[in-house]
Amino acid sequence: MASNVPEQSPARAPLRRQEVTERIKSLILQNRLAPGDPLPTESELCETLGASRSSVREAVKVLSALDIVEVRHGHGTYVGRLSLAALVEGLTFRAMLSRHDDFATLAELVEVRQVLERGLAAPIIGAFDDGQHRSLAALVAEMEELAERGETFVEQDRAFHLLLMGPLHNRLITQLTGAFWDVHAIVVPMLEASVADARETAAAHRAIVEAAARKDVPGFADAIAAHYAPVLKHLNAKMGTVDPSWPPA
Amino acid sequence: MASNVPEQSPARAPLRRQEVTERIKSLILQNRLAPGDPLPTESELCETLGASRSSVREAVKVLSALDIVEVRHGHGTYVGRLSLAALVEGLTFRAMLSRHDDFATLAELVEVRQVLERGLAAPIIGAFDDGQHRSLAALVAEMEELAERGETFVEQDRAFHLLLMGPLHNRLITQLTGAFWDVHAIVVPMLEASVADARETAAAHRAIVEAAARKDVPGFADAIAAHYAPVLKHLNAKMGTVDPSWPPA
DNA sequence: CAAAATTTGTCCGTATGTATC
DNA sequence: AGATACATACGGACAAATTTT
Numbered sequence: 279m280a281s282n283v284p285e286q287s288p289a290r291a292p293l294r295r296q297e298v299t300e301r302i303k304s305l306i307l308q309n310r311l312a313p314g315d316p317l318p319t320e321s322e323l324c325e326t327l328g329a330s331r332s333s334v335r336e337a338v339k340v341l342s343a344l345d346i347v348e349v350r351h352g353h354g355t356y357v358g359r360l361s362l363a364a365l366v367e368g369l370t371f372r373a374m375l376s377r378h379d380d381f382a383t384l385a386e387l388v389e390v391r392q393v394l395e396r397g398l399a400a401p402i403i404g405a406f407d408d409g410q411h412r413s414l415a416a417l418v419a420e421m422e423e424l425a426e427r428g429e430t431f432v433e434q435d436r437a438f439h440l441l442l443m444g445p446l447h448n449r450l451i452t453q454l455t456g457a458f459w460d461v462h463a464i465v466v467p468m469l470e471a472s473v474a475d476a477r478e479t480a481a482a483h484r485a486i487v488e489a490a491a492r493k494d495v496p497g498f499a500d501a502i503a504a505h506y507a508p509v510l511k512h513l514n515a516k517m518g519t520v521d522p523s524w525p526p527a
Numbered sequence: 528m529a530s531n532v533p534e535q536s537p538a539r540a541p542l543r544r545q546e547v548t549e550r551i552k553s554l555i556l557q558n559r560l561a562p563g564d565p566l567p568t569e570s571e572l573c574e575t576l577g578a579s580r581s582s583v584r585e586a587v588k589v590l591s592a593l594d595i596v597e598v599r600h601g602h603g604t605y606v607g608r609l610s611l612a613a614l615v616e617g618l619t620f621r622a623m624l625s626r627h628d629d630f631a632t633l634a635e636l637v638e639v640r641q642v643l644e645r646g647l648a649a650p651i652i653g654a655f656d657d658g659q660h661r662s663l664a665a666l667v668a669e670m671e672e673l674a675e676r677g678e679t680f681v682e683q684d685r686a687f688h689l690l691l692m693g694p695l696h697n698r699l700i701t702q703l704t705g706a707f708w709d710v711h712a713i714v715v716p717m718l719e720a721s722v723a724d725a726r727e728t729a730a731a732h733r734a735i736v737e738a739a740a741r742k743d744v745p746g747f748a749d750a751i752a753a754h755y756a757p758v759l760k761h762l763n764a765k766m767g768t769v770d771p772s773w774p775p776a
Numbered sequence: 777c778a779a780a781a782t783t784t785g786t787c788c789g790t791a792t793g794t795a796t797c
Numbered sequence: 798a799g800a801t802a803c804a805t806a807c808g809g810a811c812a813a814a815t816t817t818t
Contacts, residue, residue: 291793293600293805293806294805294806294807295588295805295806303620306624307620307623307624310624319782319783319784320783320784321783329806329807330806330807330808331807331808331809332581332584332805332806332807332808333805333806333807335581335585335784335785336584336585336588336805339544339585339588339589340588340589340591340592342589343588343589343592343593343613344592344613344616344617344620345617346617346620349784349785350783350784350814350815351542351783351784351785351813351814351815352782352783352784352785352813352814352815352816353782353783353784353814353815353816354782354783354784354815355783355784360617360620360621360624362614362617364592364593364613364614364617365611365613365614365617367593368593368594368595368609368611368613368614369699371552371556371593371595371609372609374556375555375556375559375609382698383698383699386697386698386699386700387699389697389699389700390643390697390699390700390703393642393643393646393647393700394639394642394643394646396646397642397643397645397646397647398642398646448635448638448639449631449632449635450618450632450635450636450638450639451635451638451639451642454639540813542785542786543785543786543787544785544786568802568803568804569803569804570803578786578787579786579787579788580787580788581785581786581787581788582785582786582787584804584805585785585786598804599794599795599803599804600793600794600795600803600804600805601793601794601795601796601802601803601804601805602794602795602796602802602803602804603795603802603803603804604803604804
């Protein structure tokens with residue numbers, strides 16, 4: 279059960295690409311660069327680091343996948359936004375791969391989202407103010423309007439949950455919320471697991487806002503649970519379901 | 528090689544590497560491969576996908592960074608373990624980059640860990656049984672023994688928190704716990720932010736186990752809070768601290 | 777508008793290191 | 798130890814995208 283830290287059996291020659299990767303990271307750290315700051319060009323990195331262009335490029339691509347670096351074709355290489363894009367891509371792939379047997383991965387994801395929001399009930403309500411109330415109420419109104427017309431409201435839904443977390447001033451929580459939501463939004467349509475009734479979902483969001491406005495912590499937690507309950511029920515009901523017609527060519 | 532179809536305006540030709548990346552992912556999905564299953568060799572992928580080695584290699588490196596693919600030098604390419612290694616690397620880098628100004632990133636990380644464990648108090652206690660009690664108590668005993676000798680116990684600490692989450696049967700929660708813990712363990716030593724007193728930490732873990740054994744949900748949540756409180760206090764106290772002597776050459 | 781300069785993207789050929797039989 | 802299969806690394810050439818002149 280060793281954690282994923284150095285493994286040094288027979289001191290093996292470190293791979294060239296790995297060396298370059300680490301040195302680029304050090305370059306950013308030691309120069310205290312910020313997202314958007316320019317990095318040396320490929321050829322400059324080749325000279326500085328004494329590596330071929332192939333090695334440098336592969337290293338840059340790895341860092342690009344982690345959003346530590348951002349590459350713009352014909353323009354240059356820059357420090358990345360350090361987002362959780364890699365988490366989204368990894369979890370999305372995992373969910374799609376496990377989908378054939380069951381929907382366990384997706385259900386686990388929903389559980390985590392629920393734990394985060396329920397566990398943060400007290401601080402969320404503590405920081406709940408009028409401005410936030412108005413913004414959330416407006417989003418819910420949009421949801422209800424769209425639901426009545428038989429339309430969906432993915433954008434409003436995402437904004438709602440992010441806005442709920444915003445006042446906590448914890449960027450990691452906000453980004454995790456967004457990341458988990460993104461995975462869900464990407465995977466669910468591919469499962470053809472039609473979402474719950476839109477009106478029901480809109481009503482659940484309204485209940486969350488109202489509980490928060492009442493400063494009712496247990497009520498808020500219950501409203502969160504009620505919001506996720508139909509999703510979890512639906513996923514658990516589809517366990518074992520297989521759609522052999524997907525993915526298409 | 529002139530394009531007989533002049534691509535006009537917004538529809539930009541997708542990059543070769545991106546195409547290859549997607550097709551390798553599709554290859555895994557459509558063939559329902561599992562972690563450890565072998566993938567075609569580089570040259571085979573070049574033929575199948577009609578791309579050069581460079582493009583294939585860069586694509587494979589990206590997938591390797593996400594642990595969707597695993598490359599063993601001189602052996603072959605295989606489906607990866609789909610771990611959260613990319614999350615660990617990304618968060619670690621972010622924490623080290625933000626360290627110059629403050630310890631906000633690390634503090635946010637600790638908050639998330641706390642929310643997860645506190646929010647899961649009820650299900651954890653619901654699934655708490657004798658075997659788990661013995662395992663956790665044994666770990667705590669080791670901690671106390673090591674603390675008395677003035678030693679640390681990172682391995683026992685990591686195992687403790689993973690064991691706490693184990694019975695929930697939610698792999699995502701378990702992996703997130705491990706990932707967050709890893710980031711913390713990697714970053715903290717680099718900050719020279721000396722950890723709290725080992726005996727105090729061991730005692731906090733014992734309090735958690737005892738509350739769980741009593742089936743005392745609020746007591747468990749309080750014990751979790753008491754466990755993280757000194758860490759958060761310490762991080763907040765160091766806000767703005769800068770150690771110009773790091774990193775070394 | 778057009779050409780040039782800069783930078784990343786792609787391809788090829790070759791040589792080397794590594795693991796397995 | 799040798800042979801084979803595979804990934805790693807290098808260098809050069811040209812294509813594509815972007816900005817500047």
